[in-house]
Amino acid sequence: MTAIPLLFNLLPYRPSATGLSRYVERLLAAWPEQPLPWQLRLSACGAAELSRSVQLPLEQRSGRMRWLQRQALVQHALPLRRLLRDHRPERLYSPYTDWLWACPDVPQVITCHDLIPLHWPNSRRARWRSRFWLPQQLQRAALVVAISRSVADQLIATGLSASRIAVVTNGIEPQANPIQAPSSRDCLVLARHAPHKNLALALNGFAALLAREPRWPGRLVVVGAPGRCTAALRRQERELGLTDRVSWCSGLSASALDALMRSCFCLISPSLMEGFDYPLLEAQALGLPTLASRIPVHAELHHDAALLFELHDHGDTMACLLQRLDREPALWRQLSQAGLRNTAVHTSQHQANHLHQLLQAPLP
Structure with missing residues (x-):
């Protein structure tokens, strides 16, 4: 069995102009260590794979797999235990609030981006997932990364211990040639x-x-x-x-x-x-x-x-x-x-x- 010191869970990643996708893209582009950590990810045909590629996964060809990604259910449709049997991670990090059930004995760090679905769910499924599924994942994580102090405070209000929360605020890349004066009133x-x-x-x-x-x-x-x-x-x-x-x-x-x-x-x-x-x-x-x-x-x-x-x-x-x-x-x-x-x-x-x-x- 080959041990993997750190494994990133990128199964939910899909290339799109969303805050979650940009979070992953920015994080890996700025990662201070080369080669990148091992990543658990999806090939374009929907198969789980281990990779250290700097090229992020492409859009899924399978409509079913795209649907599973949107519903945060990808991991439950794949034989992950078999894949990870010979490549056991020592620590697992997910840039999503996605605790990996195939590795219950591995210390896992997950990121909580917000608790908006608890207050403004966009569907009955989102309401159910945020009220019953999300708390289970948060409680199982060894550490929860909050992307702002505000999110950390909301997590504490739900009952999560402050000792199991770390705040790592998001960031972006510097831009060249910032504007000097407005060119319209839009x-x-x-x-x-x-x-x-x-x-x-x-x-x-x-x-x-x-x-x-x-x-x-x-x-x-x-x-x-x-x-x-x-x-x-x-x-x-x-x-x-x-x-x-x-x-x-x-x-x-x-x-x-x-x-x-x-x-x-x-x-x-x-x-x-x-x-x-x-x-x-x-x-x-x-x-x-x-x-x-x-x-x-x-x-x-x-x-x-x-x-x-x-x-x-x-x-x-x-x-x-x-x-x-x-x-x-x-x-x-x-x-x-x-x-x-x-x-x-x-x-x-x-x-x-x-x-x-x-x-x-x-x-x-």
Whole structure:
């Protein structure tokens, strides 16, 4: 039997423009050790394999396997005990909240990105999984990595011991040529149409801004996949008289999104709950000022780098801050520089180094 010191569980990984996928991609790209750790992953045909490749798995050819990945059930459809019988890991790390049942005697470290499904499940299955399945995985893990102090506090509130939680905040890569001045008055929101993303507040805030500034030359640009809230949001758009002032886009390529962000006036995140909120940091890395709802994770990570607005005033605070940002060019530049300083602290290299040290240390 060949022992593997550290095995990454990448079975749930699928190439997509989601925060989870970008988390894995950034982590492995910045990993401080070469060759990369061994990875348990899926080949394109849906078979489990062990690999140290820097090339992440491709999209699954099997629709069934893609469905299993979306439902976090891949490991239960594969003969993993047989695969790992001759290659026993000494420690297992999952960048997902995915405790590997095929290795019950191996110390496992798993990552908890958020507890949003406990509050805003997108289906009955998600509600069941978060209430009954997630606690079992958290309790079995030797250590749970929280991606922010806010997530750690939520885990403690569910009953998980603080001694079994480590906070390793996310990071992103530095960007070249940050913008120096706004080239439009377009306000950008990057969020799918989900209840916790709170896009209704963004519409209310933009309508309040137009009431204050009828000649505002920009649009509200919303980039994100449609969902259960889409019909209600489009109805709200019409009721607020914003039909010609809001641009909806379901998705963009990386290059098109970069160009769009560089052309906007600011980025707005009106979320009710987040584990980390990548878009804020991605905008700040480009020098784009950010405005965010006053929720714990935003106050934790962006109190000096973003303008925080209230959640329950129908967008009035948001409108006031946008108006101020427009009237005070010095504030726009100050916020741009503050964002760049924030991203210099929260880098993917720092995140990978911290996690690497954690995985080498004795577990509690």
